[in-house]
Amino acid sequence: xREFTVTENDAGQRLDKFITKLMPKLPxxxxxxxxxxxxVRVNGKHRKDGAVFVASGDVVTLYFSDEFFxxxxxFRYVKPIFGIAYEDENILVTDKxxxxxxxxxxxxxxxxxxxxxxxxxxxxxxYSPENxxxxxxxLCNRLDRNTGGLVIAAKNARALxxxxxxxxxxxxxxxxxxxxxxxxxxxxxxxxxxxREDKVTKVSDDGKTASLDYRVLxxxxxxxxxxxxxxxxxxxxxRTQFAGIGCPLAxxxxxxxxxxxxxxxxxxxxxxxxxxxxxxxxxxxxxxxEIKAPFEADFKE
Numbered sequence: 001x002r003e004f005t006v007t008e009n010d011a012g013q014r015l016d017k018f019i020t021k022l023m024p025k026l027p028x029x030x031x032x033x034x035x036x037x038x039x040v041r042v043n044g045k046h047r048k049d050g051a052v053f054v055a056s057g058d059v060v061t062l063y064f065s066d067e068f069f070x071x072x073x074x075f076r077y078v079k080p081i082f083g084i085a086y087e088d089e090n091i092l093v094t095d096k097x098x099x100x101x102x103x104x105x106x107x108x109x110x111x112x113x114x115x116x117x118x119x120x121x122x123x124x125x126x127y128s129p130e131n132x133x134x135x136x137x138x139l140c141n142r143l144d145r146n147t148g149g150l151v152i153a154a155k156n157a158r159a160l161x162x163x164x165x166x167x168x169x170x171x172x173x174x175x176x177x178x179x180x181x182x183x184x185x186x187x188x189x190x191x192x193x194x195x196r197e198d199k200v201t202k203v204s205d206d207g208k209t210a211s212l213d214y215r216v217l218x219x220x221x222x223x224x225x226x227x228x229x230x231x232x233x234x235x236x237x238x239r240t241q242f243a244g245i246g247c248p249l250a251x252x253x254x255x256x257x258x259x260x261x262x263x264x265x266x267x268x269x270x271x272x273x274x275x276x277x278x279x280x281x282x283x284x285x286x287x288x289x290e291i292k293a294p295f296e297a298d299f300k301e
Contacts, residue, residue, distance in 0.1 A: 002069055006058040009135035009157040015042065016050030018060065021134035023068040030064075039063040075129040075136075078111040080120040085150055086289045090159040090281060092117065092137075093271065093289050096151045098263060102142035114139055117153045126155060140164055141174075144236070149176070149268025150289060162279050167233075171274035176228045176238060177217075177293040179265035181257060182247035184224050187215040190241045194234045200254070201236040203244045210234040212241060218300065223250060225299050227269075238266060267293035 002022075010018060019031060019040065031050070033039075038046045041061040042054070054060065083095030094113065096102065101112045118137050121127035127137055140152040140163040152172075154160035166172045195207030211231040218225045224247075228238055239255045242248055248257035252264040269291055273284045 001061065001063050002066075004060045004062070004133060006054045006056055006060060007133060007135075008056045010133055011054060011056040011058075012157065012161065013054060013134070014050060015040070015047060015052050015054055015060070018054050018134060019050070019062065022062070023064060026064065026068040034062075034064060075118060075122075076115065077119045077122065078115045080116040080123075082113060082116055082120075083291070085291050086287075090155055091163065091284075092121070092153045092155060094151050094153060095291055096143055096148050096268075098146055098148040098294075101145050102139055102151060113151060114153075121155065140167060141233070143268055144264075146263045147266045147268065148294070150174075150271050150291065151268070152271070158280055162275060162281050166273075166275050166279075166281075170231065171276075173272040173274070174230045174233075174268065175270035175272075176230060177267050177269045177296065178226050178228060178238065178242075179250040179295060179299060180214075180224045180226045180242050180247050181222060181250055182224075182245075183222075184214075184216055184219075184226070184247060187213070189213050190245065192241055192244060194237060194240055196235055201234065201240040203240065208232075208234060210237045210241060212238065220299075223299070225296065239264065265293075265295050267295070269293050 004022065016031060020026070035048050035050050039062065040047050043059055081097060084092065085095050086093040094117065096113050101110070103114055104112050117139070118127055121137055135157045138154055138160050140154055140160065143149060143151060152163055154163055189211070191209065191211040192203045193205055193207035194201050194210045195204035209232065212228050213231070214226050214228045216224045216226055230237065239249055239252050243255040248255050250265040251257050257264065271289045273287045273289070275281045275285055
């Protein structure tokens, strides 16, 4: 038997999700059998419904074998090398370097941005893995390995829920700077259906709608410095949509851009934040966070 007091960072999630995070090795079938068989109590009362939400201060008592509580400690300290575009007590907006993965994938063996964020907050005393039951600092958006720029990290569970909800509702506006090859109109709108297959994104009627707007900031020798506002978040969306009109990004060899100077010349450079009035993050409504793409100065020279 183990007993857990729900903290502020644990609150607001379903009981079955809370239990799963405490016992990741527990089979789902055994979890729901335990709920039926009086193995789960909240504030001393048997709970059969895993869909109820836990609140801060609730005492959850679990009658399961100790083996299921053996969680793997996956926090490892790595040197943070990202830039900081904005930070307060709830969120951290990082400038992710090119070449760094947002999260680990099946082929990665290096340090990731989320590892760095956890380590940075650990150094500041704002994240203590041993004192957290189910919460870990998390990224709210992600960028490809070779795309750098603005990534939002949440420092607490409420911020994570509210940023994710605003992104889902498209209340957070996301802008990118890119170098695009070919002949472009001064501004335009691109909308396609995109399908992801075999780690490549392509235009397909079987795909999901993707849209963006762009404006050309400057042009020279068949290259365009472009600002892009992304309205949807499909994988490789910008790269695929510009390649689809015969204007791939400079350096984007995967989608026909050629060259190696910039890798893919794409950087997340501006965010305009938006939240509901009753959100704990409403103080950030309308806040603009902006950085420069590293290749902008080279292009203008």
